[in-house]
């Protein structure tokens with residue numbers, strides 16, 4: 001017992017007090033800013049080098065739903081593209097993930113498109129079933145971390161549960177491998193109504209680096225309404241948590 | 252019989268395709284059986300490539316004692332040939348033969364277990380589907396089967412486990428994988444883009460992003476005859492050891508969680524956070540994605556990073572030593588770990604276990620030591636070995652490796668301090684040597700990661716092959732749970748923490 005008290009003292013206070021404003025290291029790759037004066041030639045260069053096709057070859061906009069946050073565009077064009085450490089990049093609408101040149105404002109979470117019942121029913125308690133469908137295990141580990149001693153998402157009544165029958169929705173990671181497509185569908189069906197769908201990580205939102213793979217099957221995602229998009233590679237626990245808090249309108 | 256192989260002593264290596272001996276299948280068979288009777292020898296790679304209409308089999312063995320590779324090949328007469336199975340003589344080859352069978356339809360006669368490995372979209376037999384996996388079954392009134400997965404209770408990757416139990420006791424476990432298949436090897440074989448390929452390698456097995464990116468970078472550098480600067484080699488070793496420390500501490504937390512020792516879990520989780528946040532401080536990603544690149548680095552280590560690493564390691568090292576001392580002296584924890592999930596030395600050798608799974612069964616197998624890469628050969632690194640092969644050994648090895656890796660990083664940093672700072676960025680357009688075979692091994696936290704490639708006459712990669720340590724080690728888990736209580740499965744599983752996506756690729 002004495003030993004444990006000593007360890008506990010070293011352990012100190014670990015939980016993040018303000019999940020909305022916790023600082024992260026400077027280099028963290030969050031919301032990018034593209035200079036308004038990026039030229040057509042420059043757009044051509046970065047859009048052709050981008051490994052996930054996230055940069056529009058005409059407008060130069062970066063789609064965070066496709067971006068795998070490799071930062072190669074910034075290394076190639078430092079004066080024009082810069083990744084900030086703003087991790088609050090989860091959105092309720094797919095199109096809000098697209099960042100145009102000249103824009104340097106936080107991403108907008110549009111609360112109006114969130115179904116009324118989500119807030120009404122889940123605001124105090126949201127239980128989630130996670131389905132990894134071709135995920136590389138980094139997103140899965142970050143989702144686990146969202147509930148750990150540091151981030152403690154449980155303080156808001158949000159938890160991962162073992163069975164879809166106990167869940168209010170699913171969190172999908174991975175590009176949805178064809179071999180998991182059926183299990184994903186069955187898991188979703190087993191969740192009682194009303195239910196939410198959350199996509200965590202770029203792989204889930206667009207397929208990421210696997211978007212062109214012949215071994216994935218994204219029909220489930222195309223056929224269903226998605227309530228929350230959480231970009232990242234992997235999605236950082238703070239990105240996920242802030243997205244959830246926005247979804248439930250918790251200040 | 253004269254032995255026909257190329258003996259190679261460097262890791263990574265590149266040699267011309269012409270210089271690899273091509274044996275007839277009988278000669279290939281006999282040579283493999285003869286050489287693999289040496290228990291220090293294990294199979295680093297055995298894969299088939301379609302070359303001019305028929306599969307050619309490349310076999311590369313790695314020897315723990317003489318620190319060399321032995322590489323040779325054979326040509327099968329045609330697709331879907333039938334040849335005698337090596338697995339009957341050398342059980343560890345079972346999964347390699349299964350893979351070749353699945354991809355090319357080659358039938359290995361006498362194979363005890365010629366079952367699907369991952370159901371790739373390019374499999375030879377399209378009638379073989381996830382739903383009709385041929386599970387082993389035993390008839391008996393006393394027996395029942397328990398199926399778990401693909402979706403598990405925790406937030407983890409999918410896979411299916413089928414237990415045959417007698418009451419609470421597990422007689423047999425069969426593991427069906429493939430749910431995670433994303434065709435990573437295929438995409439790497441077809442890509443002509445250097446950036447895409449290495450970003451892809453960051454995103455195959457995310458919990459080993461550094462290990463994978465390093466295997467790739469080494470391979471490409473070897474194929475292009477590029478030698479990384481000494482300072483860069485050291486930085487890569489540091490990144491790899493940080494990855495090892497973070498996962499080992501995280502797994503210690505998970506082991507504690509499985510035996511309901513919440514105090515240990517919470518303390519270890521917080522310590523893992525410190526380490527991965529240090530990696531994030533260095534490169535902006537908690538898993539080190541983007542940190543390792545061929546030819547150079549986008550995140551050269553600097554004084555600020557070094558100071559941060561040293562400061563965090565000192566603090567975490569002390570605290571982890573205290574908590575692990577506590578964990579492994581508590582009778583209630585030890586009762587759940589000791590003599591649970593045992594794998595014997597003989598079994599480990601037979602299944603060709605690698606990495607942690609081998610080193611907890613008294614098998615001295617560690618690529619950092621046997622086939623040193625990057626700066627490891629110049630460091631004082633020596634592998635740690637435990638001999639009880641149980642969950643406790645796998646827990647203790649983690650604790651000891653955290654300590655050892657911490658010391659190693661401190662040693663690496665003092666060597667780095669004396670070197671001129673390197674400052675070159677990555678090179679994505681290295682030209683690769685034509686008509687070559689290349690292979691690179693990296694000892695990640697689970698064990699050896701093998702990347703191998705074959706180039707055509709213009710130096711384009713035409714075949715890319717990856718082997719995760721889990722490819723060998725899933726069998727160790729299946730063996731470990733035999734005759735155990737089924738309620739001990741979670742802790743056995745966690746003690747190995749094998750990769751699903753690394754198997755399914």
Ligand code: SF4
Pocket residue numbers: 049050051052053054055062066067068069070071072073074
């Ligand atoms: S950081 Fe995103 S947009 Fe830039 S190159 Fe990488 S994937 Fe493309």
